[in-house]
Amino acid sequence: MDLHVRYEGDDDPQKCTAKKLERFDLATLHSVKRSVPYGLVLDPFADKALSPADRESTDTLVAMDSSWESASAEQFEIDGIHRALPFMLAGNPVNYGNPYQLTTVEAFAGALVILGEREQAEFLLSKFRWGQTFLDLNEEPLERYAECTDSAGVVAVQNEYLDR
Numbered sequence: 001m002d003l004h005v006r007y008e009g010d011d012d013p014q015k016c017t018a019k020k021l022e023r024f025d026l027a028t029l030h031s032v033k034r035s036v037p038y039g040l041v042l043d044p045f046a047d048k049a050l051s052p053a054d055r056e057s058t059d060t061l062v063a064m065d066s067s068w069e070s071a072s073a074e075q076f077e078i079d080g081i082h083r084a085l086p087f088m089l090a091g092n093p094v095n096y097g098n099p100y101q102l103t104t105v106e107a108f109a110g111a112l113v114i115l116g117e118r119e120q121a122e123f124l125l126s127k128f129r130w131g132q133t134f135l136d137l138n139e140e141p142l143e144r145y146a147e148c149t150d151s152a153g154v155v156a157v158q159n160e161y162l163d164r
């Protein structure tokens with residue numbers, strides 16, 4: 001899938017995972033909203049969870065890279081199909097083990113696995129020393145989300161993890 005990032009640029013560029021993806025030519029960064037192409041927008045404020053059914057709608061995945069401190073619903077006012085990611089744990093050293101607050105590369109990778117593009121997910125994560133940790137931590141839920149047919153199924157699986 002084509003990966004695009006609405007880039008706010010308020011995080012340390014040395015640590016920013018979107019910047020690193022750009023350096024490897026794996027994602028395109030956009031500093032203005034209007035240049036972001038229409039696609040599936042990874043949006044933690046969205047009402048609907050991403051599911052394999054979304055794969056049919058587009059070949060374009062969009063994330064919004066800003067620091068979590070400044071992330072607001074307004075920043076996600078991007079034209080596209082907005083989806084939240086279901087329960088997953090961060091594998092990066094800054095937020096290790098925390099649910100939902102993923103880095104941009106983790107969000108892309110989790111979404112790609114759910115959408116049936118595991119190879120691309122593994123390739124992105126291979127550029128990060130902790131990348132495999134993300135896949136290991138979330139192996140079982142990711143596999144189960146990827147087997148669901150729709151968003152309701154993904155939410156039902158997610159609820160099993162939240163109830164534990």
Ligand SMILES: C[S@@+](CC[C@H](N)C(=O)[O-])C[C@H]1O[C@@H](n2cnc3c(N)ncnc32)[C@H](O)[C@@H]1O
Nearest residue numbers: 016017042043044063064066085102103104107
């Ligand atoms: C807030 S930025 C933080 C990026 C961080 N500075 C980095 O270097 O990767 C992470 C982005 O990944 C996506 N993302 C992360 N967790 C998500 C979730 N639970 N649901 C949907 N999208 C999510 C969103 O596009 C979000 O804006």
